[in-house]
Amino acid sequence: MQLNPAHKTIIKATATAVAMFAFVFWVMVPLYNVLCQVTGLNGKTDPNPYKTVPAAVDTSRTITVQFLATNNKGMNWDFKPSVHQVKVHPGEVGSLNFYVRNPSGKNMVGQAIPSVTPFEATDYLHKTECFCFTSQPLEGHEEKDMPLKIIVDQDLPKHINKLTLSYTLFDITEMNNKRTAAR
Amino acid sequence: MTDQTIGHVNDHDDSHADHGPPKGLMRWVLTTNHKDIGSMYMWFSFAMFLLGGAMAMVIRAELFQPGLQLVQPEFFNQMTTMHGLIMVFGAVMPAFVGLANWMIPMMIGAPDMALPRMNNWSFWILPFAFALLVSTLFMEGGGPNFGWTFYAPLSTDYAPPSTTFFIFAVHMMGVSSIMGAINVIATILNLRAPGMTLMKMPLFVWTWLITAYLLIAVMPVLAGVVTMMLMDIHFGTAFFNAGGGGDPVLFQHVFWFFGHPEVYIMILPAFGVVSQIIPAFSRKPLFGYTSMVYAVASIAFLSFIVWAHHMFTVGIPLVGEVFFMYATMLIAVPTGVKVFNWVATMFRGALTFETPMLFAVAFVVLFTIGGFSGLMLSIAPADFQYHDTYFVVAHFHYVLVPGAIFAIFAGVYYWLPKWTGHMYDAGLSKVHFWMSFIGMNLTFFPMHFVGLAGMPRRIPDYALQFADFNMIASIGGFMFGVTQLLFLFIVIKCVKGGPKAEAKPWEGAHGLEWMVPSPAPYHTFTTPPDVK
Ligand SMILES: [Cu+2]
Numbered sequence: 001m002q003l004n005p006a007h008k009t010i011i012k013a014t015a016t017a018v019a020m021f022a023f024v025f026w027v028m029v030p031l032y033n034v035l036c037q038v039t040g041l042n043g044k045t046d047p048n049p050y051k052t053v054p055a056a057v058d059t060s061r062t063i064t065v066q067f068l069a070t071n072n073k074g075m076n077w078d079f080k081p082s083v084h085q086v087k088v089h090p091g092e093v094g095s096l097n098f099y100v101r102n103p104s105g106k107n108m109v110g111q112a113i114p115s116v117t118p119f120e121a122t123d124y125l126h127k128t129e130c131f132c133f134t135s136q137p138l139e140g141h142e143e144k145d146m147p148l149k150i151i152v153d154q155d156l157p158k159h160i161n162k163l164t165l166s167y168t169l170f171d172i173t174e175m176n177n178k179r180t181a182a183r
Numbered sequence: 184m185t186d187q188t189i190g191h192v193n194d195h196d197d198s199h200a201d202h203g204p205p206k207g208l209m210r211w212v213l214t215t216n217h218k219d220i221g222s223m224y225m226w227f228s229f230a231m232f233l234l235g236g237a238m239a240m241v242i243r244a245e246l247f248q249p250g251l252q253l254v255q256p257e258f259f260n261q262m263t264t265m266h267g268l269i270m271v272f273g274a275v276m277p278a279f280v281g282l283a284n285w286m287i288p289m290m291i292g293a294p295d296m297a298l299p300r301m302n303n304w305s306f307w308i309l310p311f312a313f314a315l316l317v318s319t320l321f322m323e324g325g326g327p328n329f330g331w332t333f334y335a336p337l338s339t340d341y342a343p344p345s346t347t348f349f350i351f352a353v354h355m356m357g358v359s360s361i362m363g364a365i366n367v368i369a370t371i372l373n374l375r376a377p378g379m380t381l382m383k384m385p386l387f388v389w390t391w392l393i394t395a396y397l398l399i400a401v402m403p404v405l406a407g408v409v410t411m412m413l414m415d416i417h418f419g420t421a422f423f424n425a426g427g428g429g430d431p432v433l434f435q436h437v438f439w440f441f442g443h444p445e446v447y448i449m450i451l452p453a454f455g456v457v458s459q460i461i462p463a464f465s466r467k468p469l470f471g472y473t474s475m476v477y478a479v480a481s482i483a484f485l486s487f488i489v490w491a492h493h494m495f496t497v498g499i500p501l502v503g504e505v506f507f508m509y510a511t512m513l514i515a516v517p518t519g520v521k522v523f524n525w526v527a528t529m530f531r532g533a534l535t536f537e538t539p540m541l542f543a544v545a546f547v548v549l550f551t552i553g554g555f556s557g558l559m560l561s562i563a564p565a566d567f568q569y570h571d572t573y574f575v576v577a578h579f580h581y582v583l584v585p586g587a588i589f590a591i592f593a594g595v596y597y598w599l600p601k602w603t604g605h606m607y608d609a610g611l612s613k614v615h616f617w618m619s620f621i622g623m624n625l626t627f628f629p630m631h632f633v634g635l636a637g638m639p640r641r642i643p644d645y646a647l648q649f650a651d652f653n654m655i656a657s658i659g660g661f662m663f664g665v666t667q668l669l670f671l672f673i674v675i676k677c678v679k680g681g682p683k684a685e686a687k688p689w690e691g692a693h694g695l696e697w698m699v700p701s702p703a704p705y706h707t708f709t710t711p712p713d714v715k
Contacts, residue, residue, distance in 0.1 A: 006297050006373040013365040017399045024407030024437060029422065032433050041500060047428070072426065073341075111426045119500060170426025178419030 043115035043122050043166075049133060050126035055154055057091040061161070063152045065125070068166035069098060075171040077102055077110055077138070082145070090154045098131060098167070101143035109176050111135045112167040121163050124153035135172060204705055212307070215299030216705060217284045220306050222602070224281030225595070227309060229671070231273030232588075234317070236664050238266040243626075243660035245643050246653050259643035260328035261320060267331025271449065272356045273313050275583065278591045279452040280305075280363050283391050286598065287367065289696040289703065290385045292376025292712045297369035305362035312355035319345035319352075330641060332442065335423035335434040339415045346416065350409045357406040364398035367391055376695070378714035382476070385694050386469065389476050390455030393483045397444045397451070400487075404441040408434065432497055439490035447486045450550075450582060451479055453590030454521060457543045459694070460597050461525050464540035465532030466691040471524040478517035478524075485514050495566045504563040511561035515554065522551055537689070538612040542593035545585055545620055553581030556631065571641075574634025580627045584663075585620075592619070592670070599674070600688040604702030605681030611673050618666035625659025 036044045065088060067081040078101040088094040102108055112132040116122040127133075131146035138144065150165070204210050204219065214220060241262045245253050254262070284302065288295055296302045319326035324343035327333065338346060371392045375384070384392075411422040411434075421427025423434045454475075462469045469475065491499060491507040499507075525547050536544070556578040560566055569575060592615075600606055629652035634640075638649045645653065687697040695714070699707045 004373075006369050009369045009372050010298070010365055013368050013399055017361050017365070017403050020400055020403035021407050024404050024411075028404075028407075028437055028440070029433065032430070032436060036430070039500065044430075113425045119498070168425065170424075172426045175419050175421065175424065175427055178417065180419075182418040 039119075041119060043117055043119050045114045045116055045122060045125065045127065045165075047133065049130070050128050050151065052128060052151065055091050057089050058154050059089050061090055061156075062087050063090060063156065063160075064162045065094060065150060065152065066162065066164045067096070067098075068164060070166065070168045072168050072170045075110070075169050076104060077108075077169060077171075078143075079112075079167075079169045086150075088150075088152055090152045090156055093128065093149055093151055095129075095147065095149045097145040097147055099143070099145055100136065100138065100169075102138035102140060105140040106173075107137065107139050108171060108173045109135050109137045111170045111172045113170060115166050115168070117164045117166070118160065121156060121160050124156040124160075125163055125165060126151045126153060132167065135176075213303070215295070215303050217288050217296045217299070217302065218602075218703065218705065220296075220302050221281045221283075221285030223306055224277050224284060227306070228274050228276075228278035228281060228591075231269050231277070231313065233667065233671075235266050235269035235274055236667060238262045238269070239660060240664050242266065243657040246645070247657040248654070249645055249647055249650050251644055254643065256643045257325060257328060260330075260641065261326045263641050264327045264330055264333075265317070265320065268316065268327070269313070270583070271331065271445070272353075273309075275449045275587045275591070276360065277309060279391075279394070279449070279587075280360075282387075282452065282456065282591070282594050282598075283363075283367055285602065286594075286696060287370055287388055287391060288374070289699065289707055290388050290694055291371065291374065291379050292695050292708045292714060293370060293374035294706065294709045294711075296366050297374055298366045301362050302366055305359045305366065308355050308359040308362075312352045312359065315348055315355070316352035319343075319348050322348070332438060333412075334438070335412060335415070335431050339412050339423055342416070347413065350413045353409045354406055357402045360398050360402045364395035364402070367395040368399075371395075376708065376711035376714050382473070383714065385455075386458035386472070386475055387452070387455035390451040390458070390479055393479050394448050394451045397448050397483055397486070401441045401444040401448075404437060405445075408437045408441065411437070432494075435494050435497060436490070439493045440487075442493065443490045444483070444486040446579075446582070447482060449587045451483065453546070453550075453587045454479060456590045456594040456597075457525065457546050460539045460543040460593050461528050461547075463597070463689050463692040464535050464537060464543070465529045466534075467528055467532045468693075469524065470527035470530075471520070474520055475524055478520045481517045482514060485510065485517070489514065492561055492563075492566075495563045496570045508561055508563040512558065515558055518554055522547060522554075533691075537596075538607075538609065538616055539593045539597035539689075541613065541616045542589045542596065545616070546589045546593065549585030549589070549624075550582060553578060553583075553586060556581060569634065571639055572634040573630040573638045573640055576640050577627050577630035577634055580630070584623050584627065589619070592616075595674070597689070597692075598696070599677055600684030601696060601699075601701050601703055603678050603681075604684050605677050606684050606688060607673055607677035607681060611669065611676075615666060615669050615673060618669070619663060622659050622661075622663030622666055626656050626663055627659075629653075629656050629659075 035041060064085055066085040069079045069081055071077065071079055080099055082097040082099065086094040086096060100110065114132050116125050127148065127150055129147055129149040131148065136146065204216065211219065211223060241254060245259055284296065322345040324345060326345055327349045329337035329342060371388060414420040415422055415424055421429035423429050423431050425431060458469055458475060489507055489511045491503060492511045495504060556574065560569055560575065560578055596612055633649045633652045636649065638645050684701040686700050688701065695712060698712065
């Protein structure tokens, strides 16, 4: 078939439109996630446990790490850290618990989402153990102490001596149901 | 050269070249004629303008006094949301597509658009899309209430059930716009008369060519973002849900990657219209034609790298704030070139102020004010104060009302004699201009002041100290609104009759469209004209 110039233009323009639609899903979304990982943008921490590397504890510095627990709108669990702050040397493990209780009579699933401020410290706050790595199912009226272990990196920029690690607890029961239904 | 070698796509029947349109309703349903479709776009856009305007009247009536008088906050939110959506997607964009349909083939000496049948489709999708959108107002839980920017999670987790229909409506609008844009590109690149080189094209054609590229680049992004919302709402994905590993801020990035080019989609064709009209009534050629083309192209390019200036307060790193601040300020350079060229065209010209020229001059002055408030907003540290206040509302209404809409009025008054074969009532049209001019400034100028003083947008009530300025804005709004009924009357009167228009009713006008008689015959340039 002979393609006249107009047909070629139309094919090119249509292909561009289709490519831009794909660009949103397969370029913009992954690129944004990678950017957040690399830069610590939005204070998003690594969603996987940190593999400890043997390193000397830097006793010359003491870092205060503060903890916040917030419920997202519509989440009714009790949620609070066992201590509000710990003081650690870089390289040293700090551990504490977060208490949760499901006051409702229903089985629910929660997911805690961490965020670190200041942003530039995000990549220097490591978690070797965290309840945020997986979702947390709780039966009605069940309560639980969830462990958290953190290490502040020795390379934390010198001007930072206080970090805030904040958790927001989401009710993902319904989203999980939709996911199962969609499968 | 024959029709075939210039690349006309034969998906409609050319054999009836000389007779007029068929009669009756089916003419409009089945038409593939660019003039018919252009007229339908214009009428549809005007209907949407009145509907979106009626919603603005509800907003201004509620804000006439502090306190809650007329509507509930929930309904107020639906009004601000629908007003924005209808004005952007229903009024401004279709109006420019209508102008493109009518004028581009006539300006480049083409017999019709390149894809007449698809043209029919892209128009007829729109009434269904907007019927669906407006019907959400009557559904349980009401219509969209999350602002025209529909930020997640407001538009996902906390949205009314009707949001699914809103999403489908946006999909349909997107398909319509993309088809329209493909048509414009195919027409301009392939159907130009022999001798009509790219750098001889009228500026309106140039601006539309670039706009069409913006449309095919970003309307799919809009479709993508609403599709992600749809999946989050119904299929348990978590693009924008932090609880599932997503990020609501991602929504804002994707939305504004569409949204900023979108504002140029609404303003570049306006630049084109004004660049046709100012030379005609200055009786001088456009100053700096080539620089105008390059300015439009660079504005279009820059529009892709400034989106985060809408997000200065969501928490982006300092380098990001600085980059997006300077990139945004850079847009003032090509825009300044354009304003300079329009003024230079008028400088020492033999100026007359017929209605199209009045609207065009008002465009230059008032759009520049909107541009300056945009520059103020682009300063990241200052934006922390202006963000989400009425200052932003004042800014974008100054670029859209006396920008996009005045340019549409100017274009209609410029080409109406060509479309109808009649001259309109010049006196009444000047009343329309002055009432619109005064009404519009009364409405939006005080918003700068209340915005700087901290009045938040999208709230049905306000603190007492804002009362006087809001009352003035409401009075101006009512004045502007009522005046548009006069415009309807002027256009209907002109369609029905009036002094006969000559082929070229404006002595200073140039271009192929003025070579055909008025009204333009149903088929024009079936044999391409010779362009010197
Ligand atoms: Cu923008």
